[in-house]
Amino acid sequence: MNEYLLDVRNLKTYFPVKGGLLRRIIGHVHAVEDVSFRLKEKQVFALVGESGCGKSTTGKSILRLIDPTAGQVIFDGQDITQLSQEEVRKKRRDMQFIFQNPYASLNPRMNVWQLLSEPLKAHFSLSESELRDRVESMLDKIGFTKDQLQRYPHQFSGGQKQRISIARALITQPRFVVADEPVSALDVSIQAKIINMLLRLQKD
Ligand SMILES: Nc1ncnc2c1ncn2[C@@H]1O[C@H](COP(=O)(O)OP(=O)(O)OP(=O)(O)O)[C@@H](O)[C@H]1O
Ligand SMILES: [Mg+2]
Structure with missing residues (x-):
């Protein structure tokens, strides 16, 4: 079996910033910039940081509630970032x-x-x-x-x-559960x- 249940490697999530009359993309917010960490089964991990630093976006990107821009999320040996929406839906059980x-x-x-x-x-x-x-x-x-x-x-x-x-x-x-400030x-x-x-x- 895999030593780690979750292995997040160089995760990046950028949001486009639109501007001007034509609402063209004029830049990107780097909400998640190169985040890596690993978790074992049953382990509790806390992500701490100031408001707007990208905690929620990190959690949502790992679970594919948002599609990350780059990086890998290896869950139980499988790269979550490569799954189809249907496969992601099946993963919700875990x-x-x-x-x-x-x-x-x-x-x-x-x-x-x-x-x-x-x-x-x-x-x-x-x-x-x-x-x-x-x-x-x-x-x-x-x-x-x-x-x-x-x-x-x-x-x-x-x-x-x-x-x-x-x-x-x-x-x-x-x-694996992401609890985003649940209380x-x-x-x-x-x-x-x-x-x-x-x-x-x-x-x-
Ligand atoms: N859907 C979105 N579209 C564009 N920008 C976004 C979107 N969601 C988040 N952002 C931006 O990404 C950055 C990170 O936001 P995020 O919600 O991940 O922060 P956070 O660390 O969870 O903050 P908080 O502690 O306030 O919950 C912020 O600059 C935010 O404005
Ligand atoms: Mg948040």
Whole structure:
């Protein structure tokens, strides 16, 4: 097996800057400039830096939410930057992103059952009872009860919504998760609770 689960090599992501009457490309923002690091399975890695230095763009480029300009992202021996969109979609089972803003990241038309069962349906072929077991076990881990399954995102607090989006990201048991400031939009009082929950889930 590979010694490293993730091997990011010389990653670069540039955004075009348009200007003038014709909105021509007049330059590029070098959001990610030559980033390299390696991670082993189960390892926690923190990317720290001032606002705008490229942390979110690095995470999104690794998961192909944004296509990087250059470099390689070797995940479990495979270069993610070379995959087709369809292959990237299949990789989502093993590579997930937790967004900063729980208000924007959940589909308001889906209830908790739909939000949590959808990723399982997309990546596994489970029976109805297996599906129910997996969803209910995750529900328990985030401190929710079964009677909340039929409720919609707007019926929850910010902290509860963020717990749902974390549950959604982790329900397929991905091997690699990018958590982009997962608690910065929340009250200080519930930040610690969510971080502790994430650390517990990471151990599972
Ligand atoms: N879609 C985009 N189009 C053009 N420029 C972008 C885009 N997304 C980010 N940028 C620019 O890329 C740079 C890095 O942004 P990024 O969001 O990665 O920073 P960050 O380190 O996550 O900052 P913060 O701590 O504020 O979240 C910034 O200069 C930003 O303006
Ligand atoms: Mg950011």
